[in-house]
Amino acid sequence: SDEKLGYPGQKPLRLLERIVKMASNVGHLVVDPFCGTGTALVAAHLSQRRFIGCDVTERAFELSVGRLSPAMG
Secondary structure: OOOOOOOOOOOHHHHHHHHHHOOOOOOOOEOOOOOOHHHHHHHHOOOOOOEEEOOOHHHHHHHHHHHHHHHHO
């Protein structure tokens, strides 16, 4: 899939969207302290949730920002 970005624990966006929608309501805050590729952050944004993500690598930051930029318009 074109969604895969090389992180071994990366989950599909549709799965994370489903989890976010089941575990929170519109406007709630989603926190991902190990955001890696930013999939949970994108899922939160697409589900109309606020989000905070952090990671220790610059690569994770670059991937997350790169994925969020188009999603946020």
